[in-house]
Amino acid sequence: MSDEQELDSNQNQELGGGENLDKVIQVQGLYQEWFLDYASYVILERAVPHLHDGLKPVQRRILHSLWEMDDGRFNKVANVIGNTMKYHPHGDASIGDAMVQIGQKELLIDTQGNWGNIHTGDSAAAARYIEARLSKFALDVAFNPKTTSWLASYDGRNKEPDTLPMKFPLLLTQGVEGIAVGLACKILPHNFNELIDASIDVLKEKRIHLLPDFLTGGLMDAADYNSGLRGGRVRVRARIKKEDNKTLQISEIPFGTTTSSLIDSILKANDKGKIKIRKIEDNTAGVVEIIVHLATGVSPDKTIDALYAFTDCGVSISPNVCVIEDDKPAFIGVEELLRRSTYRTRDLIKWELDIKKGELQESWHFASLEKIFIEKRIYRNIEESETWEEIISTIHAGLKPHVKKFNRPITDEDVAKLTEIKIKRISRFDAKKADDYIIHLEEEIALVEDKLNHLIETTIAYFKELKHKYGKGRERRTEIKTFDTVQAAQVAIANAKLYANKAEGFVGIGLKRDEGEFVSDCSDIDDIIVFRRDGVMMVKKVEAKSFFGKDIIHVAVWKKDDKRTIYNLIYRDGKSGPALLKRFGVTAITRDKEYALTKGAAGSEIIHFSANPNGEAEVVTINLKPLPKLKKLKFDIDFSEQLIKGRDAIGNVVTKYPVRKIELKSAGISTLGARSIWIDETVQRLNDEGRGRLLGEFEPDDKLLILQTSGEFSLISPDLSTHFPENMSLVEKWIPEKPISCVYYDGEKENWFVKRFVIEGGARNGKFVTEHAQSKASVVTTFFTPKVIVRLNKKFKQAQGKDDFEIELKDFISLKGMKALGNRVSTLPVLDVQLLPIDELIEAEESEKFWTTVRSARLANAIEKMPEIHQNPDDIEFEIDGLNDEINRFKKEVQKPKEPGTQGELF
Numbered sequence: 001m002s003d004e005q006e007l008d009s010n011q012n013q014e015l016g017g018g019e020n021l022d023k024v025i026q027v028q029g030l031y032q033e034w035f036l037d038y039a040s041y042v043i044l045e046r047a048v049p050h051l052h053d054g055l056k057p058v059q060r061r062i063l064h065s066l067w068e069m070d071d072g073r074f075n076k077v078a079n080v081i082g083n084t085m086k087y088h089p090h091g092d093a094s095i096g097d098a099m100v101q102i103g104q105k106e107l108l109i110d111t112q113g114n115w116g117n118i119h120t121g122d123s124a125a126a127a128r129y130i131e132a133r134l135s136k137f138a139l140d141v142a143f144n145p146k147t148t149s150w151l152a153s154y155d156g157r158n159k160e161p162d163t164l165p166m167k168f169p170l171l172l173t174q175g176v177e178g179i180a181v182g183l184a185c186k187i188l189p190h191n192f193n194e195l196i197d198a199s200i201d202v203l204k205e206k207r208i209h210l211l212p213d214f215l216t217g218g219l220m221d222a223a224d225y226n227s228g229l230r231g232g233r234v235r236v237r238a239r240i241k242k243e244d245n246k247t248l249q250i251s252e253i254p255f256g257t258t259t260s261s262l263i264d265s266i267l268k269a270n271d272k273g274k275i276k277i278r279k280i281e282d283n284t285a286g287v288v289e290i291i292v293h294l295a296t297g298v299s300p301d302k303t304i305d306a307l308y309a310f311t312d313c314g315v316s317i318s319p320n321v322c323v324i325e326d327d328k329p330a331f332i333g334v335e336e337l338l339r340r341s342t343y344r345t346r347d348l349i350k351w352e353l354d355i356k357k358g359e360l361q362e363s364w365h366f367a368s369l370e371k372i373f374i375e376k377r378i379y380r381n382i383e384e385s386e387t388w389e390e391i392i393s394t395i396h397a398g399l400k401p402h403v404k405k406f407n408r409p410i411t412d413e414d415v416a417k418l419t420e421i422k423i424k425r426i427s428r429f430d431a432k433k434a435d436d437y438i439i440h441l442e443e444e445i446a447l448v449e450d451k452l453n454h455l456i457e458t459t460i461a462y463f464k465e466l467k468h469k470y471g472k473g474r475e476r477r478t479e480i481k482t483f484d485t486v487q488a489a490q491v492a493i494a495n496a497k498l499y500a501n502k503a504e505g506f507v508g509i510g511l512k513r514d515e516g517e518f519v520s521d522c523s524d525i526d527d528i529i530v531f532r533r534d535g536v537m538m539v540k541k542v543e544a545k546s547f548f549g550k551d552i553i554h555v556a557v558w559k560k561d562d563k564r565t566i567y568n569l570i571y572r573d574g575k576s577g578p579a580l581l582k583r584f585g586v587t588a589i590t591r592d593k594e595y596a597l598t599k600g601a602a603g604s605e606i607i608h609f610s611a612n613p614n615g616e617a618e619v620v621t622i623n624l625k626p627l628p629k630l631k632k633l634k635f636d637i638d639f640s641e642q643l644i645k646g647r648d649a650i651g652n653v654v655t656k657y658p659v660r661k662i663e664l665k666s667a668g669i670s671t672l673g674a675r676s677i678w679i680d681e682t683v684q685r686l687n688d689e690g691r692g693r694l695l696g697e698f699e700p701d702d703k704l705l706i707l708q709t710s711g712e713f714s715l716i717s718p719d720l721s722t723h724f725p726e727n728m729s730l731v732e733k734w735i736p737e738k739p740i741s742c743v744y745y746d747g748e749k750e751n752w753f754v755k756r757f758v759i760e761g762g763a764r765n766g767k768f769v770t771e772h773a774q775s776k777a778s779v780v781t782t783f784f785t786p787k788v789i790v791r792l793n794k795k796f797k798q799a800q801g802k803d804d805f806e807i808e809l810k811d812f813i814s815l816k817g818m819k820a821l822g823n824r825v826s827t828l829p830v831l832d833v834q835l836l837p838i839d840e841l842i843e844a845e846e847s848e849k850f851w852t853t854v855r856s857a858r859l860a861n862a863i864e865k866m867p868e869i870h871q872n873p874d875d876i877e878f879e880i881d882g883l884n885d886e887i888n889r890f891k892k893e894v895q896k897p898k899e900p901g902t903q904g905e906l907f
Helices: 003-014 027-047 057-069 077-084 092-104 136-141 170-174 192-203 259-271 300-310 334-375 378-382 388-405 412-419 423-427 431-453 455-470 794-800 840-864 873-894
Strands: 109-112 131-134 150-152 159-161 176-179 184-187 219-221 234-237 239-244 247-252 277-282 290-294 314-317 323-325 328-330 496-501 506-508 517-522 527-532 536-541 552-558 566-572 579-584 605-612 616-624 634-638 652-655 659-670 675-680 685-687 693-698 704-708 712-716 728-733 740-746 751-757 765-767 776-781 787-792 805-808 830-835
Touching: 057 077, 057 092, 057 131, 057 159, 077 092, 077 131, 092 109, 131 136, 136 455, 170 192, 170 334, 192 334, 192 455, 239 300, 247 300, 259 277, 259 290, 259 300, 290 300, 300 314, 334 378, 334 388, 334 412, 334 431, 334 455, 378 388, 388 412, 431 455, 496 552, 517 552, 527 605, 552 605, 566 616, 566 659, 605 616, 605 659, 616 652, 693 728, 704 776, 728 776, 751 830, 776 830, 787 794
Parallel strands: none
Antiparallel strands: 109 131, 150 159, 176 184, 219 234, 234 314, 239 247, 247 290, 277 290, 323 328, 496 506, 496 517, 527 536, 527 552, 566 579, 566 605, 579 652, 616 634, 616 659, 675 685, 675 693, 704 712, 704 728, 712 765, 740 751, 740 776, 787 805, 787 830
């Protein structure tokens, strides 16, 4: 017997067998039924919007109440709430909160008073102090009693709309969020104008692609949006600008955050040591302005990455489109939602046109009846009639000869309306005016029929009119970008001090100064790498105190995928085995695992070790223990002659004799060569992994040249954490002798100028156009043979018969100083200047000439700086060889010109 059957049997016995069975109430069944009713109610009536109008019930009732009260003037929100309670039985607080949310979206409701601030999170004033009315947009798209289906309100005293006849994709414009029983809804807002354009594309049967847009602005990576369905993700970031090396400005915040919550998250990250800031100011009023002052010596670029990694400056949003369709929840992608909304708008427009056509036809029908009734003097025939039935039949008889003119039969109601015409109106009847009115009605009917016959074009025209009337000022606020993933470990601030007791084998940030020696600063999320004398390597997460094993010879912070740090070691295999040498890097490991760097024989020991952050290779002297017949007790080993292999490699034999000691003879230089750097122009970030455009091979002293359309330049080291300015026009490896050509507009003189220059005087940043606020660079390029087209004012060209013309910048002006004004482009009214495609053959020839000149100049400079040349001719030969290598490397980087048009334009 099952548990339920046993329970029923026990209940039957308690009730005296089966005679009182009808009195048994199954609690389990009641629970299932009531909970299902409750869940359905929350889903359908509280939390999830309807597919047709994109509104939750409370929102729909608020808008309907505003429409009822609408007289063009503002109404106190308290009064609107009171009127809405006729339809919404859940209290004034829920109505007031929902109304404020609608008002803050700046679309359906015109607001007056303090309605709160979506940026700061400040709440609205009390309902008795603020006012509202329906916007003109809402009146245009959301209300038409003739196309509205009505329901009885909860108490049966009033009628409320089932759904509003919404002729616009409101759901996707405003977005909505709700939590129901067993499911949640989170639809992100989209751009007003983009939705209209997409609706037009739907009607034209074109493919559409929608991405969110937020009133708070910010930056967004929507690569994983997944049409807003479950499993999708949108990453949103604040817009952070580097004012200077000590100041950051946040001007836009991510969706779902406020300036208060953002600042709190920054302060918490600072308290935890994730970032280092000196102070933070909130100057937000009409627009967001948060000023972050950095601590001394902190990199602003790394701090920006850290803000994205550890604070609400970077958030991830998981959408979940859920709507009510046919009285049940449905999960539909945003593109499909827009299609359905567009088709519903088309159907509503057809419905309205059909209604209007019917009304016009009725007006035409009665106007024609009236004209015949008066012109044919049928009204006189009823003077002798004594009963109502006789009057009706007499008028029918008088109209009978003319019934063929009408589109439908003449009814008794039509005749009754004719009898209501006043004598005064009959006496003043003007046949011409009547004919004109009928013709006007016929034209209106024809126009409506034409719209119905071209319904798609009519709907497109409707959407275009909406955009024309209401689209201004609703441009996209959130910039669509692709984000490079910020690794928390790479941007974490060194907020702790790492100590090590090497003899006892303890390492951690919780050790006291007298318990061990200081290793380095580190963050609390770093990994620590340790090498022991017995040839074991281990990596662990940093902790307050960790045991790695006794006799530690090296401790450091370890970074994953670090290909530049190379370890050089010599170890003895076993107690009496040979000495072996190896070089290796550690790019990937398993934490807490011991790795043997020797062959594993008992008694193996590391007898020389060095960690080299840039692949340096030292020279060491090996001193052997004296043995009979052993003549050479001392020799040198150059690590640069050894190949870099994996950590599991056995290594090369140094000597089979016992080693007495190893001495460092000379510190080494890097054996890794120059570092290749690429720029991924999609995310505007540098990398050394081969993504994007190769900028070149960089030695430690090499710099990146950054030119901006604002006329500013900067020379920086190629740090992978660099954030480039948004108005960047050009970025490439800096070659000091390479000329820069610029065409710019001078705001002070209101003219266009050309200049060619090289960066001089050891400057690392500055301006190469005038300081006027309106000055801007239109073309900035390092091509050797740039050519531009000068476009003149159209009206001037038409009046004077002039044409646009081209200029070869190299021939137009010689090299001048960076601060020179330059030569005026033309005395004619210039509209703009654009860079033309280059001739690659000519560019290659000019490049060869340039490098010949550079080689001669550098060679002369090298000779001038070497007075001892006659005593040591090998030195000058070495200098010349090095110079040739350098020039060949530079030539390799520039011998393939960039695609025409890539310089002088934003990425």
